[in-house]
Every structure is written in C-alpha cells, then in structure tokens.
Amino acid sequence: KLGDGSIRLTHDKGSSVHEGIFTTFRVLLFSYITDFYGDIYYTEALKGREGILYPKYDHQSDIYTGLLAELDQANNLIVSGTEPLSSTYDLMFGGDKVKWQKFTNSLKLRLLMRASAKMPDAGAKMAAIISNPAATPIFTEADENAAIPFIGTTEENSWQGGTLNWAEDEEFDKRRPCKT
Secondary structure (H helix, E strand, O other): OOOOHHHHHHHHOOOHHHHHHHHHHHHHHHHHHHHHHOOEEOOOOOOHHHOOOOOOEEOHHHHHHHHHHHHHHHHHHHHHOOOOOOOOOOOOOOOOHHHHHHHHHHHHHHHHHHHOOOOOOHHHHHHHHHHOOOOOOOOOOHHHOOOOOOOOOOOOOOOOOOHHHOOOHHHHHHOOOOOO
C-alpha cells in the first residue's frame, strides 16, 4: 500500500520501523471506516495522485483480509527495523519498539474478533497470536493502552480544545457538540 504519502516516504528512506508504525495507523483508520460503513473503498483508496479519482468499493470481508495482511507486514517491519525511535517524538510509547509491536498485534486480535463471523479461520489465528507471546507480543495490562495522555492540569499538558487552553470562558459556546 505504498500509495500513501507518509508510508511511501518512510519506505523510500529505508525507515522500516516508521513504515510499520504508519501502516498500523493506516489499518486502524480503515478498520474504523469499514466497521462504521461496511463496504468501502480500500484497494484503490488514497490514490488520487495516481489518477484514481473514483475508487471502487471493496467488500468488507476482503477489506479485513487486506488489513490483517497489512498488520502482519507492519509487525515484520517493526521487528526487522534497526533505526531508533525518538523517545521525545514518540508521544504514545516513548520510542519503545516492543510496545508498537504489541499495539500492532493487539489491533490484529481486535480485527480478528470483529471479523470472526465472516472468517472461518479467525479463531485459529487468534489462538496462534495468544499462544505465542514471544513472536507476537500483545497488550496484557491496562496501562499499555495506545493513548496520548492529556493530564489537564496546565495549558502545556491539556487537550488543545480543552478549557485550560481557552482565552475566555465564552469559548465554550464555540466548542460544543453539534448535529453534524
């Protein structure tokens, strides 16, 4: 899926770990879209620069198969990559490759659970991941969650749209949920 800008750049620069991380995020986003809408464009998605302005829709079962294959590739890239991750740049895991691998494999488990009704071999694939933690480490503790914490005690560690970053109290009226 090298048509995606960030993934192509990391591939061209030989940054396997970053390519694996960006691929994992790509899978996460496409999994949300297919979970919400079912059949979506996937194999021809994000290829406007290649002249594909009207991508074809793919069946959800085919999308899940593709996403799972992408996660396998992402895991291999993260494991085989030798370049370091910056602990200050990596806001989720502080440059820890193993935690990125756990995120990738845990996402794969989640996708297998969601697709289990449509994939006859999903149970066996889940069992293979769970039974071999050395080869496919996964999240096992709640504090390993893939999240960027916003503590919310100062402007510097608060969510950008939060009340601590508002110039005035009337900003609340500008930042509220709406129908759209």
